[in-house]
Amino acid sequence: xxxxxxxxxxxxxxxxxxxxxxxxxxxxxxxxxxxxxxxxxxxxxxxxxxxxxxxxxxxxxxxxxxxxxxxxxxxxxxxxxxxxxxxxxxxxxxxxxxxxxxxxxxxxxxxxxxxxxxxxxxxxxxxxxxxxxxxxxxxxxxxxxxxxxxxxxxxxxxxxxxxxxxxxxxxxxxxxxxxxxxxxxxxxxxxxxxxxxxxxxxxxxxxxxxxxxxxxxxxxxxxxxxxxxxxxxxxxxxxxxxxxxx
Numbered sequence: 001x002x003x004x005x006x007x008x009x010x011x012x013x014x015x016x017x018x019x020x021x022x023x024x025x026x027x028x029x030x031x032x033x034x035x036x037x038x039x040x041x042x043x044x045x046x047x048x049x050x051x052x053x054x055x056x057x058x059x060x061x062x063x064x065x066x067x068x069x070x071x072x073x074x075x076x077x078x079x080x081x082x083x084x085x086x087x088x089x090x091x092x093x094x095x096x097x098x099x100x101x102x103x104x105x106x107x108x109x110x111x112x113x114x115x116x117x118x119x120x121x122x123x124x125x126x127x128x129x130x131x132x133x134x135x136x137x138x139x140x141x142x143x144x145x146x147x148x149x150x151x152x153x154x155x156x157x158x159x160x161x162x163x164x165x166x167x168x169x170x171x172x173x174x175x176x177x178x179x180x181x182x183x184x185x186x187x188x189x190x191x192x193x194x195x196x197x198x199x200x201x202x203x204x205x206x207x208x209x210x211x212x213x214x215x216x217x218x219x220x221x222x223x224x225x226x227x228x229x230x231x232x233x234x235x236x237x238x239x240x241x242x243x244x245x246x
Contacts, residue, residue, distance in 0.1 A: 002185040019211035027133045037205035044199040045156030052163035059172045126217030219244040
């Protein structure tokens with residue numbers, strides 16, 4: 001809504017209708033949509049981060065350079081980089097040492113996010129339904145690969161967010177609308193036209209694939225656990241497919 005001149009309500013209506021149409025194609029269509037959006041979101045996300053950092057460098061007079069832009073972020077918003085508890089030294093209090101022992105450094109992020117996300121991907125009905133559309137080996141390696149991709153989140157999502165904060169604080173992000181929630185879309189306005197369109201297409205695909213996956217999951221739960229158990233115990237597979245689509 002903040003990138004294209006389309007009202008919020010029409011965005012919701014359009015995405016909802018599109019999701020229903022995609023769902024009718026079954027898990028195969030949802031799977032192909034996922035592959036497309038993941039590729040574009042990662043490539044587009046990395047480019048967005050690079051452009052955000054070079055834009056920060058340019059506006060703060062240190063040159064159109066990503067490394068220089070990152071140093072500006074560290075200088076202008078140091079509190080935004082204190083997600084990882086630093087290693088204690090001789091001046092640290094016992095409280096700081098206890099915190100570090102509980103949550104030790106950057107490796108805890110690398111290991112912890114796998115545990116959190118594998119719990120979600122391994123136990124969530126609509127995710128496992130997607131995964132088991134393939135053979136078991138592919139499902140397992142796919143979930144592990146998704147865990148690896150999740151490690152890129154700070155680079156793809158958090159850095160552009162911090163860049164948006166620094167640019168806004170410096171008065172260089174007039175296009176920010178809708179408060180903090182509009183930060184990422186404001187950063188996308190710095191992208192060249194073609195890449196901006198591709199990023200919007202990928203974001204749309206991500207929303208639609210997620211909605212379609214959930215709708216497909218809900219229809220499966222209803223068809224197998226309610227319709228077949230209580231309304232039509234003799235339902236054929238063909239009948240179940242029709243009920244699920246309906």
